[in-house]
Amino acid sequence: MSTDFYQTSILPFAAIIIKICRAYTHSQEDFEDYYQEVCLQIWRSKDNFREQCNWSTWVYRISLNVCLTLLKKKKNNGKTYFTSDVLPDVLTIENRAFEDEHLNQLYVAIRLLSEVDRALILLYLEEKSYQEMADILDTNANNIAVRVSRIKERLKKILHGKIN
Template structure:
């Protein structure tokens, strides 16, 4: 379990990407740790530990997001309202960063996974391993996501 503790910042970033609400983020984090703890005895080291952890954590986050979006409208109103905001201490770049966060919030759950991996500076090879697709497919999807983000940024500006 020390491996999981060492990757806590990564898990928290995934939670932040998929949950705008702090309580939901905490619940998601706890669910990730629980599922990783349960899956750890089956870890076979065919992939690096961080790749294995990333894959499980992203699947849990996406499943959790889908489950939350299936709740009746009255139960999800709170999760629909907030947008990702830039931290207050970013200085002159705060507006641009806030705009980027709002654009990312409008991506699909799978597109967010690509962006998160990109922002974590994962190679296309690592991304392909984590997502279970080819490197060429990663390149194509990243190009499309970048174009979508450019379009969203011009809309939001």
Template sequence: MTDKNKEKEFTDLLLQHQAIVYKVCLLYAQDKEDLADLYQETVYNLWKSYRTFENRSSFGTWVYRIALNTCITDLRRRKRHEYVPLRLTDTDLTDDDPQDEMLNDLYSLIRRLNKLDRMYIVLWLDGKTYEEIADIIGTNRNQVAVRLHRIKEKLKTMSNL
């Protein structure tokens, strides 16, 4: 495959999966500029790694893995605190719809979780099965089930405060 065809193939796949990249970056960003930087860095890392992508997992699974690793690496590099407030209104995601307000509240609670718990819950909220989550994270199904149960309980407790 020529470089031009490889670039077109990558661009087409990225367009199909850009929401994954955006969602993951949104949960780890501090503000709009940070979100843009994380998104750009993730796309760069995807492109850099695309030549070695071997189709052993789905492209979406691979995108999740790269996006999560990029965001977590960025957190470590900047030595940020575990809790980083981000107002969704800064990202122009929602209107004044009551359902959007509930979504804002949920994202606010998720951002208060530690970086690993955020990783689990964002995959679960995106409809991934426990097996898919285990594959993306590199663990087993039982650990995913236990971890998600604890995270859900933690979110319930946090929402009642």
């Protein structure tokens, strides 16, 4: 991968990649592996980009697909992390991604969601429109508002310890 490609096509979207990788990993080591794999896949697929969407949409789509694929591989290897809806005691995760404790807790709660729900809430937090979310996830925009509302309610319950 050339330095120019990294600086012009990946680095400006690093925040997107970081947020997605954080939501799908539980340790610094996994995060670094996921981030590196996402960057590699963006570089490998650059020739497939046909400008039918924004580059940022392309980066989101690749980032999500890579993270979901790596997560499936990890699950198939018998490694699972949070299997209940109980928020771990003050972040038992190896890595604290953010200085803000509330933000760390939010990411722990997001990790408890299904893979698709994680993707939706991350896009929502990025203030993407429902149509942009649908484009990124290659789905219909009509049900996204309802799903986002349900996800927000679930996150509130998780964060306030009201999940049974």
